[in-house]
Amino acid sequence: MVDARSLTRSVKFTNPQRSLFFATARQRVDAYFARRGVSPHANGAMWGKTVFFLTAYAAIYALIISNLLSIWPMFGLAIMLGFFAAFVGFNVSHDAIHGAFSGQGWVNRLLSNTFNLVGANPYLWKTTHNVVHHTYTNIPGHDEDIEVAPGLVRLDADEPHRPWQRFQHVYAFLLYGLASLSWVLRKDYLKFFKKKIGQHDNTNHPRSEYVKLFLYKGIYYVAFLALPMLVLTVAWWQVLLGFLAMHLAEGLVIGLVFQLAHVVEGTSFPVPTQTGTIEEAWAVHQLQTTANFAPQSQLATFFCGGLNRQIEHHLFPQVCHIHYPAIAQIVKETALEFKLPYLENPSFLSALTSHYRLLKQLGQPV
Numbered sequence: 001m002v003d004a005r006s007l008t009r010s011v012k013f014t015n016p017q018r019s020l021f022f023a024t025a026r027q028r029v030d031a032y033f034a035r036r037g038v039s040p041h042a043n044g045a046m047w048g049k050t051v052f053f054l055t056a057y058a059a060i061y062a063l064i065i066s067n068l069l070s071i072w073p074m075f076g077l078a079i080m081l082g083f084f085a086a087f088v089g090f091n092v093s094h095d096a097i098h099g100a101f102s103g104q105g106w107v108n109r110l111l112s113n114t115f116n117l118v119g120a121n122p123y124l125w126k127t128t129h130n131v132v133h134h135t136y137t138n139i140p141g142h143d144e145d146i147e148v149a150p151g152l153v154r155l156d157a158d159e160p161h162r163p164w165q166r167f168q169h170v171y172a173f174l175l176y177g178l179a180s181l182s183w184v185l186r187k188d189y190l191k192f193f194k195k196k197i198g199q200h201d202n203t204n205h206p207r208s209e210y211v212k213l214f215l216y217k218g219i220y221y222v223a224f225l226a227l228p229m230l231v232l233t234v235a236w237w238q239v240l241l242g243f244l245a246m247h248l249a250e251g252l253v254i255g256l257v258f259q260l261a262h263v264v265e266g267t268s269f270p271v272p273t274q275t276g277t278i279e280e281a282w283a284v285h286q287l288q289t290t291a292n293f294a295p296q297s298q299l300a301t302f303f304c305g306g307l308n309r310q311i312e313h314h315l316f317p318q319v320c321h322i323h324y325p326a327i328a329q330i331v332k333e334t335a336l337e338f339k340l341p342y343l344e345n346p347s348f349l350s351a352l353t354s355h356y357r358l359l360k361q362l363g364q365p366v
Contacts, residue, residue: 010199011136011272013282018338022283022315025334029316029327038323041102042095046322049302053091054114057084061223064242067232074234078242082180082249085118090257090305091321093118097126098317116216118250119184119224123209124191132200134317138262138269138289139278142199145258146269149175154362155263158271161365169359176255181247184220188213256352260293261310264354266343267291284340286314291343293351295328300348311342 033040042050060081064074095101096111115122128144136142140156148155153172154165192213194202224246228239268288270278278285290310294300300308306321307313312328313321335342345351 010276011139011142012277013280013285014277015279015281015284018281018284021334021338021340022281024338025283025315025331028330028334029319032327032330033323039103040316040319040323041100042320043322046095046101046320049322050092050111053084053088057081057088057117060084065228065231071234071238074232075242075245078246079249082246082251083253085180085246085250086253086257087303087305088114089118089120089254090303090307092305093120093122094305094307095320097122098130100318100320116220119180119217119220121188121192121213121216123205123212124188127200127202128191128197130317132197134314135282136199137286137314138267140269140271142272144197146262148172148179148255148259153359156269157362157366165363166365168363169356172359173252173255176259177248177252179255180251181244183251184217184247188217257304257307259355260345260348260351261291261307262289263358264291264293264343264345264351265358266341266354283315287311287335287340287342290314291345291351292328293345294348295325295344296346297348301325308348 032038060077063069064077064081069077092101092111093115096108097115099105099108101108101111112122112126115125133143133145138146140146140158146155149172151162152165153168153175154161191197191202192205192209196202224243225239228234228242229236232239267290270280270285270288272278280288292309292311294308297308301324306324309321309324309328312319312324312331315331316327319327332342345354
């Protein structure tokens with residue numbers, strides 16, 4: 001097998017015969033919106049979700065910072081704040097950064113800034129997620145989203161095996177909990193100053209983005225660390241424990257939602273050829289590397305921002321997630337019509353079990 005990490009060229013998808021699937025699916029999805037006179041962007045329900053999640057996030061933070069509660073209720077609220085930070089990212093920031101929330105660019109840019117509320121940088125996410133992950137999904141050496149903890153978690157069968165990875169199906173879940181903390185304190189800075197993200201050029205940032213990176217990070221640290229230490233009648237180390245608990249909750253939710261969509265049984269991790277090509281059409285590649293979970297669960301759809309329907313999201317990232325249930329049947333029927341895979345786990349638990357089994361499998365020596 002070719003080691004993708006040795007490649008320095010961009011990946012190209014080269015199977016025009018299979019591109020008819022996406023052309024057909026896109027035509028049918030466009031026709032769905034046209035027939036009903038419905039915008040593919042946010043509707044009233046989506047705006048309602050946005051108000052709900054932003055209000056809940058602000059209210060939980062206000063309750064904590066009010067200093068009206070004892071230590072254990074505050075600790076519980078810190079964990080809840082972590083969950084809602086993830087929900088704000090899934091339901092509001094994610095759609096806005098993709099340009100899916102509104103047909104008006106300024107609305108998307110405004111709501112993209114909600115990512116700063118949870119300590120993440122929207123400008124950098126647009127590159128790492130919208131461009132790199134959505135183009136090179138599950139391609140080792142290109143999609144950095146599958147490099148969860150290099151050397152600790154092995155998600156690439158061609159990666160050298162290390163003895164401790166026999167137990168990755170146990171400790172990986174603990175590492176997922178650290179994802180948010182790493183993102184807020186370390187990852188954004190490292191990614192911002194890397195020359196390449198995957199094989200994507202990451203130089204020549206606008207000067208304003210340097211200012212925004214440090215300004216909004218600073219505001220976040222003040223709001224979630226300095227201010228609590230100043231106003232709460234608890235010890236500084238208790239504030240740090242609350243901050244850690246919040247991020248462990250947030251990181252676990254973010255990590256699981258991503259992993260259950262791309263790292264379950266049946267998803268592939270294709271390696272480019274020596275010439276840097278994936279001998280498949282891009283849209284078919286998305287079907288092969290992505291899976292839905294709990295697609296019929298209204299609860300999962302509400303809280304995950306539609307990311308339990310990752311197939312629809314990857315094929316139509318500029319369609320607001322509120323419409324995924326409606327277009328899912330179109331996408332599924334078209335995939336089956338073209339005899340292509342359409343991977344689904346019927347529940348969150350079945351997807352989690354599948355992810356666990358795959359981690360265990362990839363943790364064994366070849």
